Amino acid sequence: xxxxxxxxxxxxxxxxxxxxxxxxxxxxxxxxxxxxxxxxxxxxxxxxxxxxxxxxxxxxxxxxxxxxxxxxxxxxxxxxxxxxxxxxxxxxxxxxxxxxxxxxxxxxxxxxxxxxxxxxxxxxxxxxxxxxxxxxxxxxxxxxxxxxxxxxxxxxxxxxxxxxxxxxxxxxxxxxxxxxxxxxxxxxxxxxxxxxxxxxxxxxxxxxxxxxxxxxxxxxxxxxxxxxxxxxxxxxxxxxxxxxxxxxxxxxxxxxxxxxxxxxxxxxxxxxxxxxxxxxxxxxxxxxxxxxxxxxxxxxxxxxxxxxxxxxxxxxxxxxxxxxxxxxxxxxxxxxxxxxxxxxxxxxxxxxxxxxxxxxxxxxxxxxxxxx
Numbered sequence: 001x002x003x004x005x006x007x008x009x010x011x012x013x014x015x016x017x018x019x020x021x022x023x024x025x026x027x028x029x030x031x032x033x034x035x036x037x038x039x040x041x042x043x044x045x046x047x048x049x050x051x052x053x054x055x056x057x058x059x060x061x062x063x064x065x066x067x068x069x070x071x072x073x074x075x076x077x078x079x080x081x082x083x084x085x086x087x088x089x090x091x092x093x094x095x096x097x098x099x100x101x102x103x104x105x106x107x108x109x110x111x112x113x114x115x116x117x118x119x120x121x122x123x124x125x126x127x128x129x130x131x132x133x134x135x136x137x138x139x140x141x142x143x144x145x146x147x148x149x150x151x152x153x154x155x156x157x158x159x160x161x162x163x164x165x166x167x168x169x170x171x172x173x174x175x176x177x178x179x180x181x182x183x184x185x186x187x188x189x190x191x192x193x194x195x196x197x198x199x200x201x202x203x204x205x206x207x208x209x210x211x212x213x214x215x216x217x218x219x220x221x222x223x224x225x226x227x228x229x230x231x232x233x234x235x236x237x238x239x240x241x242x243x244x245x246x247x248x249x250x251x252x253x254x255x256x257x258x259x260x261x262x263x264x265x266x267x268x269x270x271x272x273x274x275x276x277x278x279x280x281x282x283x284x285x286x287x288x289x290x291x292x293x294x295x296x297x298x299x300x301x302x303x304x305x306x307x308x309x310x311x312x313x314x315x316x317x318x319x320x321x322x323x324x325x326x327x328x329x330x331x332x333x334x335x336x337x338x339x340x341x342x343x344x345x346x347x348x349x350x351x352x353x354x355x356x357x358x359x360x361x362x363x364x365x366x367x368x369x370x371x372x
Contacts, residue, residue, distance in 0.1 A: 005107040006036045007319055008054065011071040012043030012078070012117030014293075016136050016150025017300035018308040019112055020065040020072055025312025026110060027062045033320040038106070043113070044120055045078040047097040054104060066309065069153070069299045071112075080120060097124065108319045112136050114148070115347055118327060122344045125325040132318045133327035133344045134311045138296045141185035143350035144342045147330040149311065150296055152303035154181070155192055157295050162196025162238060165289070169236035175217060175278055177288040179271030180295060182242030185353045188295075190360065193240035200237065202270075204244035204252075205354045208365050213239070213274070214282050216364075221284060241274060243267040243290075268292075306335040314339045 009026055011019045027037045038054040040046040046053070055061075065072060080094045101109065108130040111121040114137035121131045135142045138154035158180050169176035178198075180189050186203025193201035199220055202208050220237050244267055246252045253269040271288035278286035300308065307330065314328045318341055326341040356362055 005034070005319065006038060006105050007108045007110060007316075008038050008040045008101070008104065008106045009057070009073070009110040010040040010043050010046060010112070011073050011075050011136070012111065012113040012120070013075060013137070014077075014114070014296065015070040015075050016138055016296055017069045017153035017298065018149030018304035018311075019070070019136060020062075020068040021300060021305045021308025022112055022134050022136075022149060022312040022315075023057065023071075023073065023308075024062040024065045025309035026316050027057045027312070028059060028309075029313035029316035030319070031059055033316055035316060035319060038104070039073045040109075042074040043076040043078050043117065044080050044097065045076045047100045048078065048080060048083070048093055049100070052100050052104060066305050067299055069297060077116065079116065081123060094124065094127070098127075098129065101129065108132065108324065110134065110315050110319065112149070114139070115142055115351070118142070118344060118347045122325075122348050125344055130319075130322075130324040131344065132315045132324060133347070134315050135327060135329070135347075138188060139182055139185050140187040141183075141352050142347055143352050144327065144346035145329040145352075146332060147307060147334040147337065149304055149308055150300075151187065152307075152334070153298065153301040154188055154296050155195070156301050157298060158188060158192035158240075158291065159195040161289075161291060161295070162192060162198060162240065165238060166196075166236070169238060169287070170234075173221075173235040173285065175221075175237045175239065175275075175284050175286040177239045177241060177271045177275050177278075177286060179241050179243055179268070179288065179290040181291075183244040183267055184351050186242040186245070186360075187354055189240050189242035189245070190354055193238075196238065196240070198238040198240040200239040201360075202239065202241040202245040202274075202365075203354055203356075203360065204242055204246070205356050206360060206362055206365060207246055207248040209248055210274075210277050210281070212365055214278070217278070217282060217284060237284075239274065241271055243270060245270055303334050310335065310339060314341075 112134040136149040138150040275286040275288035
């Protein structure tokens with residue numbers, strides 16, 4: 001019966017605004033359904049500790065959490081199925097997760113995360129763990145849902161940076177390049193670029209050519225030697241580029257050769273590479289800024305507060321109804337969208353990418369537009 005159920009909740013992967021509202025929604029609705037909710041610290045790492053710590057979460061504890069960005073439970077990119085030994089060999093420690101769930105007397109686990117965290121949850125569900133997933137990622141690249149927690153706040157943050165970048169770029173006549181997150185999906189780059197009226201937007205779904213970028217800059221800023229003054233048209237351009245974007249003849253740019261527990265390279269630097277190419281191959285000044293983690297910082301937007309509370313409440317209902325192995329899904333435009341439950345296995349091996357045919361001007365970035 002729901003009255004006797006003990007539920008653990010964890011947040012994994014990158015932090016995102018909306019996680020704390022989701023926990024609050026889970027606790028508030030869970031209290032109405034007779035659930036006891038226990039916070040598990042630092043993602044799946046919590047269930048690999050010999051003596052895992054938990055915190056009983058009641059309504060008073062989480063009363064103000066919807067105002068907080070990040071995650072008050074902490075996070076990590078721990079993969080129980082691929083923990084490295086001291087010799088660097090992968091080790092499956094998932095049995096420790098099972099043992100700790102039993103040790104803590106948990107009847108279910110609610111996992112809030114993206115493709116990696118929920119991918120672990122799906123694999124555990126296949127082996128009998130009673131899990132419910134809540135989708136979270138500022139990249140909005142999870143399959144089987146139209147909304148993921150954190151996207152709206154990150155979109156707001158990046159759009160504000162683009163707007164602020166226009167002032168120095170316009171004053172000095174720069175090409176301002178803003179690199180944002182987005183490994184395989186360019187939702188954040190695309191829509192922040194649209195909101196900020198960027199002249200060029202580069203996303204992972206459609207490889208670009210440097211020569212075409214240079215031509216678009218000439219179209220906007222004028223031919224070399226014929227630069228316009230402040231009273232005669234634009235003197236600057238803004239380029240928004242996703243970290244996973246790459247040229248047709250190149251590869252994704254990485255910060256170093258390290259990989260995380262899920263095998264992902266640490267992307268970053270495409271903005272700086274593009275700036276150097278502009279400086280060396282065009283007459284224009286270029287500056288690059290890599291936003292990094294602050295783009296997902298700060299308090300959650302109204303949309304992320306609402307969606308977090310709704311996702312958390314729906315997860316509590318799923319637990320109370322014994323609907324396990326499921327992920328909460330949103331269909332439609334948030335927050336006026338329809339919530340449902342989908343098989344959590346839907347997140348395995350699938351990515352929600354930008355529909356380039358519908359939303360992206362691919363013709364604009366093809367070299368045939370300039371006869372090449």
